[in-house]
Amino acid sequence: MYTTAFLDLPPLRSAAGSVRLPGSKSISNRVLLLAGLSAGRTRVHDLLDSDDTRVMIEALRQLGCGIEHEGRALVVTGLGGRLVTRQAQLFLGNAGTAMRPLVAALAVLSGLQGGRFELSGVPRMHERPIGDLVDALRGLGCQIDYLGQDGYPPLRLAGGTPRVDAPIRVRGDVSSQFLTALLMAAPMLSSQSPVRIEVVGELISKPYIEITLRLLERFGIHVQRDGWQAFTVPAGSAYRSPGDIHVEADASSASYFVALGAIASDATAPLRIEGVGADSIQGDIRFVDAAQAMGAVVRSGPNWLEVHRGAWPLRALDLDCNHIPDAAMTLAVMALYADGPTTLRNIASWRVKETDRIAAMATELRKLGAEVVEGADFITVHPLREVRAAAIHTYDDHRVAMCFSLAAFHGLVAGLEPQPLRILDPRCVAKTFPDYFETLFAVARAATADIPVLTIDGPTASGKGTLAAEVARALGYHLLDSGALYRATALAALEAGVDADDEAGLAALAAGLPLRFEPDHVWLAARDVSDDLRREDVGAMASRISAFPAVREALRQRQLDFRRLPGLVADGRDMGTVIFPDATLKVFLTASAETRADRRHKQLISKGISANLATLLQDLQARDARDRSRSTAPLKPAEDAQLLDNSALTIEASVAQVLEWWAQRRPF
Ligand SMILES: Nc1ncnc2c1ncn2[C@@H]1O[C@H](COP(=O)(O)OP(=O)(O)OP(=O)(O)O)[C@@H](O)[C@H]1O
Numbered sequence: 001m002y003t004t005a006f007l008d009l010p011p012l013r014s015a016a017g018s019v020r021l022p023g024s025k026s027i028s029n030r031v032l033l034l035a036g037l038s039a040g041r042t043r044v045h046d047l048l049d050s051d052d053t054r055v056m057i058e059a060l061r062q063l064g065c066g067i068e069h070e071g072r073a074l075v076v077t078g079l080g081g082r083l084v085t086r087q088a089q090l091f092l093g094n095a096g097t098a099m100r101p102l103v104a105a106l107a108v109l110s111g112l113q114g115g116r117f118e119l120s121g122v123p124r125m126h127e128r129p130i131g132d133l134v135d136a137l138r139g140l141g142c143q144i145d146y147l148g149q150d151g152y153p154p155l156r157l158a159g160g161t162p163r164v165d166a167p168i169r170v171r172g173d174v175s176s177q178f179l180t181a182l183l184m185a186a187p188m189l190s191s192q193s194p195v196r197i198e199v200v201g202e203l204i205s206k207p208y209i210e211i212t213l214r215l216l217e218r219f220g221i222h223v224q225r226d227g228w229q230a231f232t233v234p235a236g237s238a239y240r241s242p243g244d245i246h247v248e249a250d251a252s253s254a255s256y257f258v259a260l261g262a263i264a265s266d267a268t269a270p271l272r273i274e275g276v277g278a279d280s281i282q283g284d285i286r287f288v289d290a291a292q293a294m295g296a297v298v299r300s301g302p303n304w305l306e307v308h309r310g311a312w313p314l315r316a317l318d319l320d321c322n323h324i325p326d327a328a329m330t331l332a333v334m335a336l337y338a339d340g341p342t343t344l345r346n347i348a349s350w351r352v353k354e355t356d357r358i359a360a361m362a363t364e365l366r367k368l369g370a371e372v373v374e375g376a377d378f379i380t381v382h383p384l385r386e387v388r389a390a391a392i393h394t395y396d397d398h399r400v401a402m403c404f405s406l407a408a409f410h411g412l413v414a415g416l417e418p419q420p421l422r423i424l425d426p427r428c429v430a431k432t433f434p435d436y437f438e439t440l441f442a443v444a445r446a447a448t449a450d451i452p453v454l455t456i457d458g459p460t461a462s463g464k465g466t467l468a469a470e471v472a473r474a475l476g477y478h479l480l481d482s483g484a485l486y487r488a489t490a491l492a493a494l495e496a497g498v499d500a501d502d503e504a505g506l507a508a509l510a511a512g513l514p515l516r517f518e519p520d521h522v523w524l525a526a527r528d529v530s531d532d533l534r535r536e537d538v539g540a541m542a543s544r545i546s547a548f549p550a551v552r553e554a555l556r557q558r559q560l561d562f563r564r565l566p567g568l569v570a571d572g573r574d575m576g577t578v579i580f581p582d583a584t585l586k587v588f589l590t591a592s593a594e595t596r597a598d599r600r601h602k603q604l605i606s607k608g609i610s611a612n613l614a615t616l617l618q619d620l621q622a623r624d625a626r627d628r629s630r631s632t633a634p635l636k637p638a639e640d641a642q643l644l645d646n647s648a649l650t651i652e653a654s655v656a657q658v659l660e661w662w663a664q665r666r667p668f
């Protein structure tokens with residue numbers, strides 16, 4: 001997951017391959033609560049692991065449900081209708097799918113059995129209306145107090161005397177989650193008589209109610225329906241755990257990849273989406289119809305989709321999106337690639353989601369250069385005719401971040417000069433799809449020259465590795481420690497007894513090294529050699545063999561292969577001069593030999609390795625001399641490098657300086 005302050009996306013050009021999507025948020029949180037209310041154990045497979053499900057799991061744990069991991073499944077041992085904890089303060093982040101159903105379930109339980117529960121969330125949660133649900137529950141006889149502003153969380157649920165002698169009435173035109181919440185809680189009120197719930201006003205987001213009804217069925221509750229206006233839970237209904245239940249992949253998350261295929265995949269290499277398909281019970285699967293109307297070519301199986309571009313530019317749409325409120329945001333970005341203005345209607349619910357999504361989408365699309373018209377319940381987006389480099393504000397809204405990543409393909413629009421795109425606070429995708437950007441980068445392609453590289457070269461122990469790792473972390477970029485390749489060759493040569501003067505033998509060894517890099521670890525075949533690579537004898541051997549042109553050539557392509565989306569920070573001796581001469585920023589890092597010897601000395605001592613400062617200074621000077629004087633790729637600053645002497649700088653100050661130089665080269 002990207003936890004950086006921003007993520008820069010270079011211009012993207014195509015997409016191919018296969019993605020497996022995380023579980024549906026809507027299904028995950030419904031299943032968790034139903035499992036928590038049922039008696040016995042429910043083994044939940046393919047559960048979404050995200051911010052919103054974590055708050056639900058934590059709430060269930062606080063309420064006394066058993067939560068255990070069994071392999072990759074989560075086992076919930078439910079309450080069986082009996083409260084074991086009568087008091088709790090539950091923090092539910094910004095998860096509407098946790099807040100609304102828990103309010104209903106705990107209001108009913110505390111009314112029937114006594115108890116006092118406080119439910120709160122992040123500040124935005126306290127701006128998301130819940131008054132219609134509270135009114136319905138109060139109408140039943142539940143006691144609920146607002147702890148902040150009337151009509152909004154936080155709330156206190158403090159008992160009461162719930163009765164179902166009259167139908168429960170709830171508004172359906174603000175959020176369908178209110179009805180979902182009541183449907184999931186209703187079985188607890190059905191011991192004596194049926195529970196009838198009547199919807200006041202036009203019910204929005206009906207497909208989400210369909211999910212609720214289907215999942216209630218799986219848990220033994222057979223709701224009788226009167227169209228979309230009234231629902232009856234029969235008398236004597238009781239939650240029954242299905243034992244095992246599988247969560248299908250998230251259809252709303254699939255929308256980004258369906259759109260990606262429509263924009264950037266061709267028929268010879270379509271984009272394949274695993275985990276959700278034609279048999280999905282999620283309403284957002286209907287996004288596929290909208291994408292097809294815009295020109296996508298889609299094939300599907302029960303739990304997979306395959307998508308590629310059909311019409312280009314895409315065809316403009318005028319669509320009532322009430323049935324796909326979440327996925328419709330993706331259409332707003334697809335509209336940039338259409339042949340005319342696209343209007344998305346009946347989307348008033350966008351205004352009370354994680355943020356005011358109509359305002360957010362309009363503001364950010366305009367930043368890119370698009371013409372946008374917004375109304376109370378619609379948005380019209382015109383295709384891009386000009387484009388600007390833009391830093392997209394994401395409003396702590398996962399869907400804003402995910403759908404705007406698709407704007408990075410604007411270079412595919414005829415006549416547009418591609419511009420970099422910045423997604424601010426990319427971590428917000430953790431709400432439903434923590435690995436969204438990693439998944440995107442696994443299938444998206446950019447021109448190699450467009451993938452930014454920042455190089456840090458310099459002599460031994462100048463702090464290149466430390467600086468490079470920190471800068472890569474701040475930017476969310478990949479990291480290449482090129483010295484590790486030379487060290488691995490040296491280690492393999494020492495262990496195989498290859499002579500330090502045998503250039504051809506060393507080059508052959510380098511070319512065939514079974515090397516694998518993981519964060520903070522380097523593997524040689526099945527062995528973790530991270531510590532061995534830092535040995536002084538290995539460093540000395542690396543310094544000798546790195547002078548051979550054939551060895552350098554053997555390692556060249558491996559280094560180039562590190563240039564992957566979204567970008568690379570590379571440290572070594574010749575990163576800026578030879579391997580990545582087109583790097584966006586080249587830093588040449590130095591420190592006095594004494595300072596460097598002292599740092600290396602401390603580094604070794606801290607690892608429990610004894611070392612002599614004078615010997616270290618001598619070795620280091622010898623190694624510098626060898627690196628500087630060799631004929632191939634000698635250690636020297638690139639002509640366009642920024643020089644940084646960090647003898648008197650802290651690590652933090654060095655990192656800040658490099659990030660400042662980087663920022664100066666960015667258009668944001
Ligand atoms: N600016 C700095 N101030 C103080 N210590 C630093 C600074 N930069 C790095 N160091 C410390 O110096 C030591 C050597 O740093 P590092 O391993 O990053 O150097 P390097 O140039 O990558 O070395 P090598 O070329 O041998 O791989 C580490 O212990 C690191 O914490």
Ligand SMILES: Nc1ccn([C@@H]2O[C@H](COP(=O)(O)O)[C@@H](O)[C@H]2O)c(=O)n1
Nearest residue numbers: 482483484486542543546572573574627
């Ligand atoms: N791009 C590079 C990186 C390293 N070397 C040589 O490898 C030795 C070990 O490198 P460290 O950065 O891990 O110390 C080093 O002494 C260099 O001789 C290189 O040539 N080019």
